[in-house]
Structure formats: C-alpha cells, structure tokens
Amino acid sequence: MSRFTAFETYDVRFPTSAELDGSDAMNADPDYSAAYLVIRTDDPDGLEGHGFAFTIGRGNDVQTTAIEALRERVLGLEVEAVLGDLGGFWRSLVHDSQLRWLGPEKGVMHMAIGAVVNAMWDLAAKRAGVPVWKLLADLTPEQIVALVDFRYLEDALTPDEALEILRRAAPGKASREERMRAEGYPAYTTTPGWLGYSDEKLVRLCREAVADGFTQIKLKVGDSLTDDVRRMRLARETVGPAVRIAIDANQRWGVDQAVPWIEALAPYDVWWVEEPTSPDDVLGHATIARAIAPVRVATGEHVQNRIVFKQLLQAGALSFLQIDAARVAGVNENIAILLLAAKYGVPVCPHAGGVGLCELVQHLSMFDYVAVSGSLDDRVIEYVDHLHEHFLDPVRMRAGRYVAPEAPGFSAQMDRDTLDRFRFPDGKVWSSQ
Amino acid sequence: MSRFTAFETYDVRFPTSAELDGSDAMNADPDYSAAYLVIRTDDPDGLEGHGFAFTIGRGNDVQTTAIEALRERVLGLEVEAVLGDLGGFWRSLVHDSQLRWLGPEKGVMHMAIGAVVNAMWDLAAKRAGVPVWKLLADLTPEQIVALVDFRYLEDALTPDEALEILRRAAPGKASREERMRAEGYPAYTTTPGWLGYSDEKLVRLCREAVADGFTQIKLKVGDSLTDDVRRMRLARETVGPAVRIAIDANQRWGVDQAVPWIEALAPYDVWWVEEPTSPDDVLGHATIARAIAPVRVATGEHVQNRIVFKQLLQAGALSFLQIDAARVAGVNENIAILLLAAKYGVPVCPHAGGVGLCELVQHLSMFDYVAVSGSLDDRVIEYVDHLHEHFLDPVRMRAGRYVAPEAPGFSAQMDRDTLDRFRFPDGKVWSSQ
Numbered sequence: 001m002s003r004f005t006a007f008e009t010y011d012v013r014f015p016t017s018a019e020l021d022g023s024d025a026m027n028a029d030p031d032y033s034a035a036y037l038v039i040r041t042d043d044p045d046g047l048e049g050h051g052f053a054f055t056i057g058r059g060n061d062v063q064t065t066a067i068e069a070l071r072e073r074v075l076g077l078e079v080e081a082v083l084g085d086l087g088g089f090w091r092s093l094v095h096d097s098q099l100r101w102l103g104p105e106k107g108v109m110h111m112a113i114g115a116v117v118n119a120m121w122d123l124a125a126k127r128a129g130v131p132v133w134k135l136l137a138d139l140t141p142e143q144i145v146a147l148v149d150f151r152y153l154e155d156a157l158t159p160d161e162a163l164e165i166l167r168r169a170a171p172g173k174a175s176r177e178e179r180m181r182a183e184g185y186p187a188y189t190t191t192p193g194w195l196g197y198s199d200e201k202l203v204r205l206c207r208e209a210v211a212d213g214f215t216q217i218k219l220k221v222g223d224s225l226t227d228d229v230r231r232m233r234l235a236r237e238t239v240g241p242a243v244r245i246a247i248d249a250n251q252r253w254g255v256d257q258a259v260p261w262i263e264a265l266a267p268y269d270v271w272w273v274e275e276p277t278s279p280d281d282v283l284g285h286a287t288i289a290r291a292i293a294p295v296r297v298a299t300g301e302h303v304q305n306r307i308v309f310k311q312l313l314q315a316g317a318l319s320f321l322q323i324d325a326a327r328v329a330g331v332n333e334n335i336a337i338l339l340l341a342a343k344y345g346v347p348v349c350p351h352a353g354g355v356g357l358c359e360l361v362q363h364l365s366m367f368d369y370v371a372v373s374g375s376l377d378d379r380v381i382e383y384v385d386h387l388h389e390h391f392l393d394p395v396r397m398r399a400g401r402y403v404a405p406e407a408p409g410f411s412a413q414m415d416r417d418t419l420d421r422f423r424f425p426d427g428k429v430w431s432s433q
Numbered sequence: 434m435s436r437f438t439a440f441e442t443y444d445v446r447f448p449t450s451a452e453l454d455g456s457d458a459m460n461a462d463p464d465y466s467a468a469y470l471v472i473r474t475d476d477p478d479g480l481e482g483h484g485f486a487f488t489i490g491r492g493n494d495v496q497t498t499a500i501e502a503l504r505e506r507v508l509g510l511e512v513e514a515v516l517g518d519l520g521g522f523w524r525s526l527v528h529d530s531q532l533r534w535l536g537p538e539k540g541v542m543h544m545a546i547g548a549v550v551n552a553m554w555d556l557a558a559k560r561a562g563v564p565v566w567k568l569l570a571d572l573t574p575e576q577i578v579a580l581v582d583f584r585y586l587e588d589a590l591t592p593d594e595a596l597e598i599l600r601r602a603a604p605g606k607a608s609r610e611e612r613m614r615a616e617g618y619p620a621y622t623t624t625p626g627w628l629g630y631s632d633e634k635l636v637r638l639c640r641e642a643v644a645d646g647f648t649q650i651k652l653k654v655g656d657s658l659t660d661d662v663r664r665m666r667l668a669r670e671t672v673g674p675a676v677r678i679a680i681d682a683n684q685r686w687g688v689d690q691a692v693p694w695i696e697a698l699a700p701y702d703v704w705w706v707e708e709p710t711s712p713d714d715v716l717g718h719a720t721i722a723r724a725i726a727p728v729r730v731a732t733g734e735h736v737q738n739r740i741v742f743k744q745l746l747q748a749g750a751l752s753f754l755q756i757d758a759a760r761v762a763g764v765n766e767n768i769a770i771l772l773l774a775a776k777y778g779v780p781v782c783p784h785a786g787g788v789g790l791c792e793l794v795q796h797l798s799m800f801d802y803v804a805v806s807g808s809l810d811d812r813v814i815e816y817v818d819h820l821h822e823h824f825l826d827p828v829r830m831r832a833g834r835y836v837a838p839e840a841p842g843f844s845a846q847m848d849r850d851t852l853d854r855f856r857f858p859d860g861k862v863w864s865s866q
Contacts, residue, residue, distance in 0.1 A: 028530045057531035058502065059542065065498040066541065069491065097461045098490035104684070104735060105713070107540020108499065109492060152711040155688040155720065251537070255588040278585040280538070280740040282715060283747055287588065302537060307713040314716055 002043035002079045007071045010036040011064045012414070013057060013424040014355065014387060023196035025222030025252040031057035032387060033424070034355045035064040035112070036414065039119045041079045047126045050413040051119030053111040054326045054354040060424065066112035069099065074116065083124045087147040090117055090332040094149065106304035110329050117330025118360065122410035132331070132410045133366035137177060141166035144371070148336045156310045162339045169374045176370045184401035185365050186376060187383040188216030188246070190353060192235070195220045199234055206238040213400030216244035216271065216380055222252030225261055232268045244271035246298065251275045255284045259291045272298040272320050279303050285317035298322055301351035305329070306336045313344040320378070324351045325360035338368045347377065353384030358395045359411040362402045390418040435476035435512045440504045443469040444497045445847070446490060446857040447788065447820060456629035458655030458685040464490035465820060466857070467788045468497040468545070469847065472552045474512045480559045483846040484552030486544040487759045487787040493857065499545035502532065507549065516557045520580040523550055523765040527582065539737035543762050550763025551793065555843035565764070565843045566799035570610060574599035577804070581769045589743045595772045602807045609803045617834035618798050619809060620816040621649030621679070623786060625668070628653045632667055639671040646833030649677035649704060649813055655685030658694055662701075669701045677704035679731065684708045688717045692724045705731040705753050712736050718750035731755055734784035738762070739769045746777040753811070757784045758793035771801045780810065786817030791828045792844040795835045823851040 017029035033056060039049040053063050073093060074082075082089050093113045094105060102109040125132045136144070141163050150159055189212070192205035202219075209217050219235055221228040228247075235245055247270055253261060258276040273295055277284045279302035289297045300322030303309055312318050321341045323334050341348045350365055352358040358381070365381050373379075381402055388394035393411040396403040405411050421428045450462035466489060472482040486496050506526060507515075515522050526546045527538060535542040558565045569577070574596050583592055622645070625638035635652075642650050652668055654661040661680075668678055680703055686694060691709040698706075706728055710717045712735035722730045733755030736742055745751050754774045756767050774781050783798055785791040791814070798814050806812075814835055821827035826844045829836040838844050854861045 026530065026533070030531060030534075055531075056534045058529065059499075059532045059535045062495070062499045062502050062535060062542065066492075066495045069495050096491065097459065098463060098488075099492045100459070101463075101489045102492045102495060102541050102544075104711075106536075106737060107542060108535050109495065109541060111535075150687075152687055152714060152717070155717060254583075254585055278537075278740050280738065281585060281744065283744045284585070284588060304539060305713065307711050311714065311716045 002041045004039060004074050004077050004079060004082075005042045006038070006040035007074055008038045009064050009067050010419050011060050011424045012036050012419060012422045013060055013430065014422055015429065016386070017057070023194050024220040024248065024250040025195060026250040027056060032355045033057055033060040034414075035060055035067055035115065036419065037067050037115050037119050039074065039123060043079060045127065047123060049119035049123030050410070051115040051117070051122060052326065052356060052412065053115045054357055063108055063111060066108045067115050070112060070116050082120060083127070086117070086120060086124070086332060087149070089120065090147070090329065091149055093117070094329055105307070105329070110305060111327060114326055114328060114330040114333070117332060118325070118410060118412065121331045122412045126409045129408050131363060131405045131407060133363040133370070133404070134177070136331070136363070136367040137173065137370040141170065144335060147332045148339065149332070152307045153310055153336065153340070156314055157340055157343050161343060165339060165342050166371065169371055172374055173370055176374065180366050180370060180404045184398055184403045185362060185369065186380045186401050187214065187397065188218060188244070188380045189214045189383050190218045191385055192217055193219035193248075195223055199231065202231060203234055203238050206235050210239050210243060212397075214243070215400060216246065218246040218248055218274070218382070220250065221247045221265065222249035222261070225264060229264060232265050236268045241269070245269065246271045246274060248274035249276050251278055251302070253277050255281070255287050258288050262292045262295055266292070266295050270295050272296050274298040274322070275302070280308070282308065282311045282315055282317055285312060286315040289317050289319070296320065298349065300324065301327065303327070306333050306340065309337045310340055313340055313346060319346065320349045321346050322349055322351045323361065323364060325357055325364060331364070334364050338364070338372050342373045347375070347379045348373070349379055350381045352382040353386060355387050356391060356412060356414070358383060358388070359391055359393070362395060362405065363410060366404060390414050435474045437472060437507050437510050437512060437515075438475045439471070439473035440507055441471045442497050442500050443852050444493050444857045445469050445852060445855045446493055446863065447855055448862065449819070450490070456627050457653040457681065457683040458628060459683040460489060465788045466490055466493040467847075468493055468500055468548065469852065470500050470548050470552050472507065472556060476512060478560065480556060482552035482556030483843070484548040484550070484555060485759065485789060485845065486548045487790055496541055496544060499541045500548050503545060503549050515553060516560070519550070519553060519557070519765060520582070522553065523580070523762065524582055526550070527762055538740070538762070543738060544760060547759055547761060547763040547766070550765060551758070551843060551845065554764045555845045559842045562841050564796060564838045564840060566796040566803070566837070567610075569764070569796070569800040570606065570803040574603070577768060580765045581772065582765070585740045586743055586769065586773070589747055590773055590776050594776060598772060598775045599804065602804055605807055606803055609807060613799050613803060613837045617831055617836045618795060618802065619813045619834050620647065620830065621651060621677070621813045622647045622816050623651045623681075624818055625650055626652035626681075628656055632664065635664060636667055636671050639668050643672055643676060645830075647676070648833060649679065651679040651681055651707070651815070653683065654680045654698065655682035655694070658697060662697060665698050665701045674702070678702065679704045679707060681707040682709050684711055684735070686710050688714070688720050691721050695725045695728055699725070699728050703728050705729050707731040707755070708735070713741070715741065715744040715748055715750055718745060719748040722750050722752070729753065731782065733757065734760065736760070739766055739773065742770050743773055746773055746779060752779065753782045754779050755782055755784045756794065756797060758790055758797060764797070767797050771797070771805050775806050780808070780812045781806070782812055783814045785815040786819060788820050789824060789845060789847070791816060791821070792824050792826070795828060795838065796843060799837060823847050
C-alpha cells in the first residue's frame with residue numbers, strides 16, 4: 001500500500017509576448033504559462049504524476065495557489081484507492097462543500113481540479129505502462145461511465161444512454177486502435193493565422209501549412225473587418241479551394257455584430273466560425289448559428305464545464321465542439337463532454353496550442369475515436385507549433401496528423417531544466433530581464 | 434492630486450460551522466469568510482476604501498491571492514481619475530488581456546475584481562460624504578449608463594434603452610428617497626430555515642420572525658423529501674396563511690428531480706423555489722419554470738455574471754432575480770443587472786447573509802427603488818442575523834425592513850479588532866484552536 005507524499009507546484013511562464021505568437025482579437029500579448037503540479041508517492045516504483053493548468057501570464061500565481069489549495073485533499077491518501085476510483089476522487093474535489101463556493105465548477109478553482117485530476121491520470125497510465133489514450137480505450141463501458149458525474153446532465157444524457165453509446169462503439173475498437181497507430185489523428189494548424197503577423201508572413205505560413213500536409217488552417221479575426229477580408233482573401237488565394245479555412249473571433253463580438261461580420265467573410269468559404277461571442281452566451285451562440293447558416297459555429301475552449309456544453313448542444317448552438325484538456329476538471333469531465341457530443345452527433349475538434357495542450361488533448365481525441373464516437377468524419381485537433389520542446393514526450397506530427405503517443409502517461413511532463421529556467425519570477429529567464 | 438498608496442488584503446474567517454448556522458443541502462458546514470481589502474491614498478483626508486469577496490472557508494486564501502493579483506493595477510493610479518471614471522476602471526480590470534483567461538468574467542478572478550471595484554465605491558461615497566445608495570441615486574441617467582459595459586448585452590439591452598428606463602424613473606426620485614428614509618426597504622428572513630436546525634428550533638424561529646414583523650421567510654430544502662414536507666407543514670402551521678414561505682434547494686437537483694420535489698411542497702403554498710438546479714443551467718431553469726408554474730423560480734446568488742442573467746431573463750427562466758453584492762464584478766456589473774431586470778419587468782430580490790452581504794446589498798436595492806425600477810412590488814432583500822456585529826455601520830432592521838443607511842460609504846468596513854482576531858490562520862480565534 002502506497003500513499004501520496006509530495007505535491008509540488010511551479011509557476012512557469014514563457015515570454016511569448018515578445019514574438020506576438022498567440023496574438024488574437026482578445027489576447028494581444030500573451031505570455032503562455034503553466035500552473036504546474038508534480039505529485040509523488042512512497043511507492044518504490046518512483047513514478048510521478050504531472051499535470052497543469054494553462055494560463056496566458058498574469059494570474060498564473062493565482063492559478064498555482066488554487067492548485068495548492070488542493071494539497072491537503074491529496075497528501076496522505078492511498079494511491080491504489082484513488083487511482084482505482086478516479087470518479088469518486090473527482091467528486092471529492094468538485095463537490096467539496098466549501099471550495100465549491102469559489103465556482104461552482106468554473107474558473108480558477110475548476111481548472112485547478114483539472115490539473116490535479118490530470119496528474120492522477122498521468123500517474124495511472126505510467127503505472128499501467130501505457131499512454132492515457134490506450135488506458136482509457138481499454139476500460140469497459142461500465143468503468144467509463146463510473147468516471148462521469150451525471151449531476152445536472154441527466155435531462156440530456158443518462159448513465160444508461162452513455163452505456164449504450166459505449167457498447168455500440170465496442171465492436172470496432174481493435175481495428176480503430178490499429179488505425180490510430182498506423183495513420184495518426186487528423187490535425188489543422190493555427191500557425192499561419194495570428195493577428196500580429198504581417199501579410200507576407202501569413203502567405204508564407206499558409207504555403208508551408210499546405211506543404212506540411214494540413215488540409216485545414218485557421219485565421220484569427222475580429223479586430224478590423226477590412227483587415228479580415230484582405231487576410232481571408234490572401235489565405236484563400238494561397239491555399240486554393242480544397243483546403244478548409246476556419247476563422248476564430250476569440251469572443252470579440254456581441255450577437256448583433258457577429259452576424260454581418262461573418263457574412264462579409266463567408267464568400268471566401270468559411271469552414272467554421274469559432275467563439276463568435278462570449279463563451280457564456282448559449283442563447284447568443286444559438287441565435288448566431290441560426291443567422292449565419294450554412295456557415296457553422298465552433299466553440300468550447302473557454303466553456304467552463306459540462307453543464308454549459310450540455311446546453312450548447314441542447315440549443316443547437318454549435319456544429320463543432322471544442323474541448324480543452326485543461327479548462328474543465330480534467331479527463332473525467334472531458335469524458336462526460338465526449339459522451340454528450342456523441343449523443344448529439346456533433347464532431348469534437350479540440351482546442352490546443354498554448355503550453356502542452358496539444359500534448360494532452362491528443363489522448364482524448366484518440367480515445368474518442370477508438371471507444372466513443374468511432375468516427376473521424378470532420379474531426380481535427382488544433383495544432384500550434386509552440387513550446388513542444390519543453391516536454392519529455394512532445395507531440396509528433398506526420399503529414400498533417402498527430403502520431404499516436406506510445407510513452408506511458410499523459411505526455412504532460414516538462415523538462416526539469418524548463419521548470420527551473422522559466423519559473424516565475426525567480427527562474428533565469430525572468431530574473432535576468 | 435492624490436494617488437493610491439496601499440492595497441492591503443486580509444484572509445478573515447469566522448468559525449460558523451460549529452453552530453450549523455448557514456447549513457443547507459449543498460453547504461454542510463460553512464465557515465463564513467471574507468477575502469478583505471483595504472485601499473489607502475496619500476490624500477490628507479485619510480479616507481480608505483474597504484471591499485471584500487465572500488467565501489465559506491477553504492479557498493479564502495485563493496480568493497485573497499486573486500485580489501492581490503490586482504494590486505499592480507491599482508497602486509500609483511490617480512485617485513480622482515479612477516473615481517471619476519469607474520466605468521473605465523471596471524473595464525481595465527475585467528478586460529485585462531492576460532487575467533481574463535482565468536475566467537473570463539467568472540469565479541475567483543471575477544469576485545476579486547468585485548472586491549476592488551466595491552472598495553472604490555466605498556471610498557467614492559466616503560469622499561462625497563454620502564452612503565453609496567444615495568451617491569448612485571443622484572447620478573444622471575447618462576452617468577449611470579457610462580458605468581455599464583454593454584458588451585454581450587446589446588441583443589437584450591442597448592445603452593439607449595437603459596437611458597430610457599432611467600429617464601422614466603427620474604420624476605419620482607425625490608419622493609421615493611424620502612420614503613426609503615422613512616420606511617426602509619422590505620426584507621425577508623432565512624434565519625428559521627437552515628437544514629441543521631431541529632423542528633423545535635424551526636418553529637420557535639418562525640414564531641419570532643412573525644413577531645419581528647417579517648412577512649416572508651425561507652426554508653432550506655433538498656436533502657430529504659420526507660423531512661422537507663414535514664418542515665414545510667410545520668412552518669406553514671406556525672406562520673399562518675398570510676406569511677410568504679419561499680424554499681431554497683441550493684442547486685441540489687437535476688432538472689428531472691426538481692419538478693416532482695417542488696410539486697410535493699406546492700400544496701403548502703410556495704412563494705418561490707430558489708436555485709432548483711445548477712446556476713449555469715439557463716435552459717434547465719427555463720424547463721423547471723415551465724413545469725412548476727404557478728410556483729415561480731428565483732435564482733442568482735451563484736450566477737457568475739451579467740451574461741448569464743441576460744439569458745435567464747431572455748429564456749423566461751426566473752420570476753425573481755437575486756443579485757449578490759460580492760459574486761459579480763461589483764457595483765457596476767450589478768447596475769447592468771438591475772437595468773436588465775427592469776427591462777424585463779422582473780423584481781430584484783437580493784441574496785444576502787454570509788459576511789457583510791446584507792450590509793452591501795441594501796445600497797443596491799435602495800438605489801434600484803429610487804432610480805431604476807421605482808417599485809417595491811414583490812421586492813424583498815434577504816436578511817440573516819449573522820456577523821453584523823463585526824461591521825462599523827451594521828444593517829439596522831425595523832419591523833421587518835432594512836433602515837436606510839446614512840453613514841458615508843458602502844457599510845463595508847469591519848472592525849480593526851475583527852480583522853486581527855479572525856485573521857486566518859494566525860488570528861487569536863484560529864491560532865488558539
């Protein structure tokens with residue numbers, strides 16, 4: 001019997017604002033950051049669980065403090081008991097009767113729970129000697145359903161319906177797993193489209209994206225309609241008619257602003273419009289979706305929890321559902337969201353980028369394909385080529401697809417050297433500025 | 434010209450869990466707490482701004498750290514510039530391009546902004562020598578509209594419509610102000626109804642509430658239907674048919690559970706049912722509201738921001754809107770919510786209790802009556818008789834009504850002695866345990 005003996009947090013920040021990588025209509029100058037967690041046990045195997053919340057700079061200390069607030073909920077617990085009932089562990093954190101006042105189930109405290117839960121999944125997969133996507137895919141439908149908290153979901157999805165979805169997907173699992181290992185998971189790239197880039201850089205990066213095998217790219221929009229029309233036209237001319245172009249407004253518009261703006265870009269063939277308004281505005285998204293059809297709405301990177309995703313699906317407010325691996329309360333809540341999407345027949349196209357979001361979310365999409373939706377139709381994971389070099393098991397791309405990770409764990413572990421150098425404010429990168 | 438020179442935070446906690454005051458179906462053992470802020474300037478007047486976020490124990494340190502994260506956004510600013518444009522100041526905090534990732538506009542970071550904004554209003558009113566409700570009521574419609582950020586609201590409420598609402602209310606302002614000073618604002622009491630209380634204590638406190646002049650009480654429900662029916666029957670027998678009884682489930686149910694539970698209590702005449710499900714579930718609230726009519730839905734104490742309130746109103750999901758003075762981003766956002774409620778003709782019945790929530794929110798309701806809705810119909814502020822003794826200008830009740838505060842400021846200031854004794858973990862109350 002082993003116990004959790006250490007719970008170490010790190011405020012890690014990368015000075016990305018210097019390059020305007022990651023610049024969009026709402027996030028002018030992000031410093032991509034991670035509120036990072038290492039969990040250790042007294043087991044002689046020496047394995048650690050690594051997890052993190054992603055932020056974009058200021059406030060990463062608040063996020064780190066929120067993870068620290070969960071220390072006493074973890075230290076001393078029996079490892080096998082926690083890892084053997086991660087559904088129960090999830091509930092013990094999310095429904096803490098005092099901490100839930102800080103949300104409930106949203107914002108800083110909810111992301112902190114996500115970091116802890118994801119660290120547990122990293123550890124569980126390392127102990128099992130498999131990547132997280134494979135660990136999840138090998139669970140029985142009953143085990144998967146036990147990971148999910150159906151509170152507030154049952155008017156849209158019951159445990160029995162979830163079991164039904166998972167059992168329906170069971171027959172083809174082995175061949176889909178084989179296909180993942182052989183072909184990988186389709187991706188699209190946001191690299192060309194940041195707002196801070198010049199037209200020349202946009203065109204060059206569009207060309208490179210096509211050469212790299214991507215069949216979908218994404219442009220940031222929402223700052224200036226004139227600029228957006230010009231950039232969209234340039235991108236379309238560069239990639240040709242066969243490559244899909246999605247646009248992303250990063251919440252810039254109100255409902256009434258969104259509709260004419262999207263209509264002005266629609267002639268250049270918009271695959272989806274992402275985050276046209278506040279992520280909290282279910283009814284607003286639904287109104288926009290009706291007004292701009294056949295252009296379709298995608299959203300999710302800032303959707304706070306499964307309850308809001310439930311409503312977006314109920315209201316027909318989105319056509320592509322964009323999970324984020326580090327926004328909601330970890331793997332368990334994302335399984336709930338994958339099941340909701342499967343119930344409503346909506347493709348899941350994860351948000352990624354930032355710090356380590358690509359590394360984490362590939363596991364969830366591969367699990368979705370093997371064991372939940374069973375489909376790759378219109379499904380793509382976002383890909384951004386930032387900061388992968390800081391991870392021990394970075395994502396690998398081949399011909400515009402994510403190669404299935406094989407290393408045990410959640411691909412979540414950063415270099416020790418990175419944790420030291422980029423620690424804020426005392427790491428060398430920051431203290432020497 | 435003076436500047437902000439100090440920004441001091443305090444993690445203040447009261448060991449209320451020992452008495453089961455404040456116990457409900459989701460919050461079994463709260464320790465009512467405040468992440469408390471004092472702002473000072475170099476003005477010779479020596480006036481301070483006091484504000485706080487309310488939490489229920491664990492995590493109050495996270496909330497305090499979130500307030501600290503705003504220190505650099507305040508220190509050094511010119512006092513007159515900030516207080517002369519509190520709408521612009523609000524935007525500078527809420528739309529900080531890095532901090533907004535932690536919400537956006539929800540949870541720990543949003544409540545932190547609320548504490549800072551409310552401290553500014555406390556200071557502004559002290560400098561003007563009037564209570565906050567009077568300071569607000571004396572603003573012109575144009576000044577009030579300038580305090581509000583209409584982003585994401587304009588599909589429900591435009592600045593012009595807000596001006597129209599405020600101008601319509603202008604004629605009777607002087608007589609309504611006089612009435613507030615003469616009669617006070619109607620209240621209801623939650624004191625009898627906590628789940629942790631015995632039947633005997635429930636009956637005794639119901640009797641006392643009627644004797645104290647209250648015409649509405651509230652019972653916590655949602656833990657056991659059998660217990661709830663018995664307690665509701667006892668309460669109804671004790672208070673008679675003329676006193677309104679509201680029930681409060683504190684988010685305990687899913688949509689499908691809520692409806693039969695409420696129907697079982699409806700024969701005892703339920704004035705409203707509060708928080709029947711998740712505060713994030715706009716569509717769920719709307720479904721419940723349709724199913725249980727003519728019983729009506731109240732919600733709001735955990736509604737994260739104006740965008741969710743907008744949707745609750747658009748969907749017809751509530752009949753009573755319950756603002757909270759310390760959940761959203763302070764006075765400015767609550768003005769937006771009051772205006773939305775006025776547009777939709779829904780009475781505002783604030784949540785209060787906790788630590789200092791009664792003290793703050795009375796100002797907002799009195800402002801609403803004098804300058805926005807102009808009505809007291811079906812409007813009541815919650816009253817709970819906890820912890821008022823720690824405030825310099827505590828609420829005063831007379832015949833079941835809040836007496837209009839006259840002291841300059843927001844009634845937000847705690848005793849210095851309280852800040853010392855209840856500081857966590859080093860104050861005498863905690864370190865001696």
